[in-house]
Amino acid sequence: MENNYIEKIQIHRKNRIAGLYPSAKGFIVLAYSISTFILGTFHLTDMRLDLLLIPWFFVIPVLCIISGVLAKSMKAMKAVATVSAIIFAAQLFLIPGGKVLWSFGFLKIYVYGLRSAIRLSFLVLDVAGIFVWLFQTTSNKELSRAMEDSGMNYKAAYVFMSSLQMIDILGKNSKSIMNAQRARGVETEGNLIIRAKAFFPSLVPLILGAIIGSEERVLTLEARGFSMQCQKTHLFKLDHSGLEKPAVILSTLITSALLAGRVIWGIMR
Amino acid sequence: MEKKKYSIKTDFTMLAILLIPIGVAVNFVGGQLASILKLPMYLDTIGTIFAALLCGPWVGAVTGALTNVLTGIANPVNFAFIPVNIIAGLVTGFLARKGMFSIWWKWILSMLIMAAVSIISSAPIVVLVFGGVTGSGTSLITAAAMAAGANIWAAFFGTEGIFTVLDRVISFVICWMVMKVIPARTLVKFPIGSNYLHKKSQTK
Amino acid sequence: MGDYAIECKNVTYTYPLAENPAIQDLSAGFEKGGFYGIIGENGAGKTTLCVILRGFAPDFYKGELTGQVLVEGKTIPEYKTELAAKIGYVFQNPFNQISGVKETVFEEVSYGLENFGVPVDEIEERVINVMQMTDIEELAYKSPFELSGGQMQRVALASVIVLEPDILIIDEPTSQLDPEGTDSVFRIIRELKEKKKTIILVEHKVDLIAEYADEVLVLKNGKLIAQGKPEDILSDMSLPEQGVALPQVAVLGNMLRQKGFPIDRIPITEKQAAEEFQKAMSRRSGRP
Numbered sequence: 042m043e044n045n046y047i048e049k050i051q052i053h054r055k056n057r058i059a060g061l062y063p064s065a066k067g068f069i070v071l072a073y074s075i076s077t078f079i080l081g082t083f084h085l086t087d088m089r090l091d092l093l094l095i096p097w098f099f100v101i102p103v104l105c106i107i108s109g110v111l112a113k114s115m116k117a118m119k120a121v122a123t124v125s126a127i128i129f130a131a132q133l134f135l136i137p138g139g140k141v142l143w144s145f146g147f148l149k150i151y152v153y154g155l156r157s158a159i160r161l162s163f164l165v166l167d168v169a170g171i172f173v174w175l176f177q178t179t180s181n182k183e184l185s186r187a188m189e190d191s192g193m194n195y196k197a198a199y200v201f202m203s204s205l206q207m208i209d210i211l212g213k214n215s216k217s218i219m220n221a222q223r224a225r226g227v228e229t230e231g232n233l234i235i236r237a238k239a240f241f242p243s244l245v246p247l248i249l250g251a252i253i254g255s256e257e258r259v260l261t262l263e264a265r266g267f268s269m270q271c272q273k274t275h276l277f278k279l280d281h282s283g284l285e286k287p288a289v290i291l292s293t294l295i296t297s298a299l300l301a302g303r304v305i306w307g308i309m310r
Numbered sequence: 311m312e313k314k315k316y317s318i319k320t321d322f323t324m325l326a327i328l329l330i331p332i333g334v335a336v337n338f339v340g341g342q343l344a345s346i347l348k349l350p351m352y353l354d355t356i357g358t359i360f361a362a363l364l365c366g367p368w369v370g371a372v373t374g375a376l377t378n379v380l381t382g383i384a385n386p387v388n389f390a391f392i393p394v395n396i397i398a399g400l401v402t403g404f405l406a407r408k409g410m411f412s413i414w415w416k417w418i419l420s421m422l423i424m425a426a427v428s429i430i431s432s433a434p435i436v437v438l439v440f441g442g443v444t445g446s447g448t449s450l451i452t453a454a455a456m457a458a459g460a461n462i463w464a465a466f467f468g469t470e471g472i473f474t475v476l477d478r479v480i481s482f483v484i485c486w487m488v489m490k491v492i493p494a495r496t497l498v499k500f501p502i503g504s505n506y507l508h509k510k511s512q513t514k
Numbered sequence: 515m516g517d518y519a520i521e522c523k524n525v526t527y528t529y530p531l532a533e534n535p536a537i538q539d540l541s542a543g544f545e546k547g548g549f550y551g552i553i554g555e556n557g558a559g560k561t562t563l564c565v566i567l568r569g570f571a572p573d574f575y576k577g578e579l580t581g582q583v584l585v586e587g588k589t590i591p592e593y594k595t596e597l598a599a600k601i602g603y604v605f606q607n608p609f610n611q612i613s614g615v616k617e618t619v620f621e622e623v624s625y626g627l628e629n630f631g632v633p634v635d636e637i638e639e640r641v642i643n644v645m646q647m648t649d650i651e652e653l654a655y656k657s658p659f660e661l662s663g664g665q666m667q668r669v670a671l672a673s674v675i676v677l678e679p680d681i682l683i684i685d686e687p688t689s690q691l692d693p694e695g696t697d698s699v700f701r702i703i704r705e706l707k708e709k710k711k712t713i714i715l716v717e718h719k720v721d722l723i724a725e726y727a728d729e730v731l732v733l734k735n736g737k738l739i740a741q742g743k744p745e746d747i748l749s750d751m752s753l754p755e756q757g758v759a760l761p762q763v764a765v766l767g768n769m770l771r772q773k774g775f776p777i778d779r780i781p782i783t784e785k786q787a788a789e790e791f792q793k794a795m796s797r798r799s800g801r802p
Contacts, residue, residue, distance in 0.1 A: 046620050047638050176383050200330050202615040207335035215339045236347040248488045255328040257610035266598045266629035274628050498530050
């Protein structure tokens with residue numbers, strides 16, 4: 042009997058950082074986020090800007106490179122960067138207060154604006170960025186398994202996985218329903234009212250079908266022993282890459298050092 | 311009608327557990343359709359609302375929270391709005407339990423309550439965390455208003471406020487339409503489903 | 515008289531909010547290893563009967579049930595969640611039978627076994643066997659959602675069969691499938707019969723029932739109006755008025771008989787038809 046099937050459904054990552062056990066990765070995310078907030082309390086220069094958040098961001102691409110996922114993360118990083126840039130621009134030009142740093146015509150940049158721009162946009166960039174790293178190095182399957190392992194109720198893990206799959210399925214269905222509606226003559230271009238009206242025939246059948254389908258799915262799950270109160274086995278096993286301990290220790294050290302540094306800096310001023 | 315005793319446990323029946331992923335997916339698709347149709351609203355709480363209508367506040371809250379957790383994966387800005395969606399689920403669910411959706415005028419009243427609650431709960435987050443601009447379409451309008459000189463809070467309530475009301479109106483109308491066509495047999499399987507039975511239908 | 519896999523005695527069931535019962539005073543016994551076909555017009559209560567036999571009603575569907583349903587001599591509440599190991603159930607809509615949490619067909623089929631706590635090596639062996647039996651081996655790594663209706667239904671069957679239940683209740687498994695999908699499902703059911711499972715099949719395509727059933731039950735308006743061997747039931751010309759479609763060869767045989775052909779027995783399968791018509795023609799031309 043080939044032992045192929047079970048092997049083939051496992052996920053083995055060659056890169057030992059990307060292959061870290063999910064809880065270790067979670068720890069890194071937590072440590073990074075806490076550090077981000079610590080760094081955000083260093084108000085530098087007399088304009089009190091949170092400048093340290095800027096270099097701190099570059100930890101993320103470095104992390105992505107050593108995890109081997111830089112190329113994959115580009116799309117998500119771009120999305121996050123765009124949001125961050127919009128926030129930066131909005132804060133920069135719209136928040137008044139303090140000295141005027143720059144003006145051109147009616148555009149003015151105030152100190153408060155610069156401060157707020159740097160703080161908010163880089164906070165978002167940093168925190169969002171580390172999550173991008175997490176999700177680019179961990180698949181849905183691994184996340185779900187890690188949740189169950191850490192003691193989460195199997196029903197909760199089911200809801201998580203099923204939501205991810207449902208988003209895919211209903212997303213595809215919605216496109217075909219909308220096309221079908223278009224073919225029937227429902228207008229999807231035009232003024233706001235027309236477009237808003239197109240919303241209904243696209244969504245209602247989708248929701249209805251999904252609700253009615255879940256009746257049978259409940260029974261199907263019951264028939265597969267979903268509610269059985271025995272010890273379940275799992276085909277899918279999570280890997281340890283071996284670097285878990287060093288990763289956790291390093292993250293703790295860095296965060297503690299930053300915290301200590303902040304305290305000392307505060308005392309010295 | 312005897313007073314039903316509700317508890318968190320009875321709310322989370324198997325069917326409710328299966329409804330959550332659907333609610334999450336509908337939230338997601340709603341948002342997607344809204345942007346394809348270029349509507350200036352998020353329309354991403356439809357799933358939360360009907361989960362709350364059928365199964366109560368806790369199921370609604372979980373649906374809302376989970377939606378933001380999952381969409382946050384793609385756009386972490388959404389993480390910040392988890393409380394808003396939780397509150398939306400809770401409020402709708404409690405209103406539903408109290409039978410606040412049995413007659414048309416109660417629907418409208420509940421709708422307005424919901425809209426108000428959403429605006430009030432999201433305002434602090436948008437303004438304090440994001441300075442009024444989250445990068446979304448409606449927040450850019452807010453930004454424009456602020457550029458024109460309006461105070462942050464005024465700009466927010468003036469723009470997001472109106473669009474949120476519209477958003478909730480459309481979301482509730484969709485839920486109402488769906489409720490109308492769900493067969494009675496299916497409705498009774500949900501914890502609060504019996505509240506929506508049409509008086510006329512006595513047969514299967 | 516073998517002993518009964520499932521037995522129901524004077525069962526009457528009413529759906530919640532319904533005025534009339536969906537099943538009225540129905541008594542039937544399903545012997546171990548037997549293949550039972552359930553036929554009747556739409557709304558006759560066939561699916562209702564199935565969910566009652568499996569215990570989904572009144573448990574999940576609510577409503578009121580009087581009478582008794584016994585599975586291998588025990589009442590359903592006595593089984594609690596262990597009934598899944600005894601009775602397998604296949605629904606009409608293949609899509610609703612995908613668990614929604616597994617990314618490959620292989621894992622989908624294993625899901626039930628994982629829940630039952632079966633050791634990993636045993637899981638692999640059983641799943642491989644079942645995949646071969648249901649002809650889905652080549653689909654093993656595909657996502658369950660990317661399959662055709664027929665393929666999905668075979669996966670659903672596999673996921674149920676792998677749990678090795680003794681009894682299988684199969685409710686119109688081919689109604690949403692194309693002819694090719696239908697054939698593939700029929701093949702599997704045939705194999706199940708060879709494995710001596712107790713099979714209760716609801717089907718509109720009476721030809722399959724004609725071939726394999728040991729006994730046929732006819733429902734109308736929630737009542738059991740006829741029960742007996744396929745040869746007797748499926749050649750009964752009064753049934754079409756009750757909304758039951760008979761096999762084409764039976765209708766043909768009856769027409770020929772009415773035109774004066776010396777048809778001995780009304781055939782219900784193509785094989786029988788060929789034999790009967792051959793004999794009738796020989797008789798007509800005077801040959802012995």
